[in-house]
Amino acid sequence: MPRPEQKEIQFTIDGREVRAIEGAMLVDAAKHGDVEIPFFCYEPKLGNPVGACRMCLVEIEGIPKLQTSCSTPVKDGMVVHTQTDRVHAAQNAVVEFLLVNHPLDCPVCDKGGECPLQDITFGWGRGRSRFIEPKRHFVKPLSLSPLVAIDRERCILCYRCVRFSQEVAEDYQLIFAERGAHTYVSTFDGHPYVAPFSGNIIELCPVGALTSKPYRFRARPWDIEGAGGICTLCPSQCNVQFTVRDETVMRVLARENDEVDDGWLCDKGRFAYQSIHVDERIAAPLVRDGGELREVSWERALSVAAGLARHRGRVGALVGGQATNEEGFLLQSLMRQGLESPDIDSRGRASVPLELGRALAAPSLQAAVPDLEFAHTVLVLGCEPLDDAPILDLRIRKGVRRRGVNLAIASARPSALDANAKLSLRYPPGTEAAFLAELAAALAGPPSSGDISALAKLLLEGGEDVVILWGERVAADALPTLLRIAERLGLSGRAGAGLLEVPSGANGRGLREAGVLPGVGPGYAPAPAGRSAAQIAAAAADGRLTALYLFQTDPVRELPDRALWEAALHRAALVVAHASVLTEGIREHAAVVFPAESHAEKEGTVVHPDGRLQRLRGAIGHPNQVRAGWSVLAEISARVGHDQGVLTSPMAWEQLVAAVPFYAGLTLQEIGGRGVRWPDRAQAAQMPAGSAPSAPAPPGGSASSAPVAGAPANGGLRLGSYRPIWASPEVEISPALKFTICRQHVELSPQDAARLGIDHGEAVEVSQLDGSSAAYSGEAGSQARGKLEGTRVHGTAAVRSGVPQGTAFLADGIAQDSANELTEAVVEVRKP
């Protein structure tokens, strides 16, 4: 869909001839003439204006009554006055009326000092009130949710929070209750307003009615400093502003960047900053001593880690999504050159060969985030934006609501966006290859009936600009077909169309470009073949790898096959980890733990899933004994005899730019606060071209990957997994987010629940069924079988109508009873 064309017109405001964009609201257009019009309710991010607060009244020649400038589009030749007596009288009256019931408890109010109502009263009010009657009173303060406090006396009924809930997040929870002077904001049923994006209403509120509970009374605007940064808790990489007081992060605000986050934040990004300043965080290097991790000096920890040199050639490394490009680059150099071990991976699930990876990352095929809003059709394939990259969920909702984007969803698990989608298709978990093969056939073949044909029709006929948003959970064998579909739809080289991959790690894309993949060097250059994550686990479990390097990741928590990873970590002689939280795998198995930096302390660059290089800058100093990740890597490198010559983070960046041809010439200054999308630069042509494997898998060729409708034959359920938005160690240790801590919810379809006699909310037990009994014959087989049956995951049944029959979905990435304990594709769910 082409972006709307912008035409300039000329109008007169306060006697000044001003040029503005046609159709812009007067309140925005007035700024071109340096005229400030006060307003409370106007917020373009929330969609159409409502004109609720009446603060923005102006006089327009030819219209007898005063008009609200926030809802009046500017027209050519319009003559507007904002400084007449009528306008002043109206503004004075509006302020006077707004303050009739406002408690004026500014010294106590958290908004004091950064409050639009204070500013506007000071600037446009009369200074005195004629009201002597008692004010209306509400009980205060109340909790609107565990994160948001509401003070109803201060509310001026501007509708911003209600509009956010109804039109942006679309959770439809907030409403205005009662009428007249007794109106107040509340949830419809009086339950707490718990939603993934609830924190945004705090920032939207133009008075102190909605305030943050974690920030309550923490600081005043003149006590604090703002420091721009990037949130690296998920791949959305929202631009944030850290509020810092006394070297402590006090809160996180959105730093609006249309190209990335549109000015919204999820509650994880907004409140998980608390994990920076809690006692649970690792603040000093730890070394295992007599079976227990003890705090030691840096010198001791580094010398233990330097023991990696004795495992030369037998070290495996895993890099988590919070690592910066520089850290990934230094670590891969340490591994490949220093330790002669090419076994390094950042892609936990599926391993993608070099050529295919290049083809998928081709700059001409990449869609940008705003394309989700302006495309004709968006296909969400195998990912749940709400959990994997929450801000993209809001962007897709915006596109559907305001621009009529055709949304199609193809996923195993029901999605939060299903209600907005034209088409929602379900396939059994892990059968993306067969699904995409059918879709490719439908795209190529003649039109026919059926869901997949309907999807093909929508993709072909809905418009040329198609964006496919796909997640890392899509099985690797499906990716060549995905490329063929993209080719069929002509997405390559087309502005406003393309593929957009949501990696599982926040900086997944940047780490791949920095060469943190087996057999892939920096800049997608060929490198000596190495083991992928799953192969590292297997090799470490049987002793072929003797040391492991875990950079800000805990495979026991995050990667499939928990038992194998536990065996691998147990067997490894030396496990070096960088971590900020002692998760299970680190606590039990690491020999050395270096305290990792948080995203408020890091210095470096990350890459957004759409190719935007963004810069992390230290907002606070390193607390306690924490040291920068790059410096620890450089030090270990030097101690194992591979001096990388890195003394500062920018020096690591210089080396990275020199090694990655398509970053050539980029400087940190150029990246700045807004980031640079490298696929848009001329140097993107330096990206080596890739190719999809020439022989695509025959559609539906192998019996195992063919989509099977209904339940598996042996009465079990197919296992699907998902990672909830709250499944992260940072959330677990944030005091304000304790109420979100994930426990296992086993999602079942109503039919399966009825068949198994399980009610919603009941405790259930999930055990494994062997996929093929033939594999477990013989003595070794019966041992394996015993182990299989011994694995039990406990959880609570969640009966969800959208879940397809024959499938159960379990959460992974959580501390206990995680889905990654189960390794078989078929499970049995029963009451314990």
Add this chain to the structure above:
Amino acid sequence: MSYNPGEDVIEVVRGPAPGAAAGAYRAFGETLRGLKTTFARIVEGPTTIQYPEEKTPVYPRFRGRHKLHRFEDTGLEKCVGCSLCAAACPADCIRVVAAENTPVNRVSAGERYAAVYEINLSRCIFCGYCEVACPFDAITMGHDYEMSDYTRSDLIFTKEMLLAEPIERTPLRSEGE
């Protein structure tokens, strides 16, 4: 080579040398005039203030050491920790960290109270802006000016020190004095 000032030289013109009488006057005239004042004050007696034992009285609006106040009836602190004094302070010597009142632990009358209230008196310039800024008259400037101490850290006055009833050591100047 000697320095040649050129045309910048200004010739000083001196008058003739004075005679004997005029010379004597110039030597002693002013001295005698000063001694006149000295002898005239002798009869008034000494006015030295024996400082540590005897203190200079101050005016009622003298801006001395700060005081924090409580409500007399309820005993709650007047300060709600709004930090406006810190904002107004040109010397940046006030630090306020607020916290929330709970029904169990009610410290001030409002929702919030000052958990930490510190004034660094070694920085304070006694301008009185904090007193002007305070919306609850919780902080006022007292009359005490004896604040010297042996260590700098002892000059950081905490909330408890500021709330405590100061020992009135400073006499007030009476009306018209």
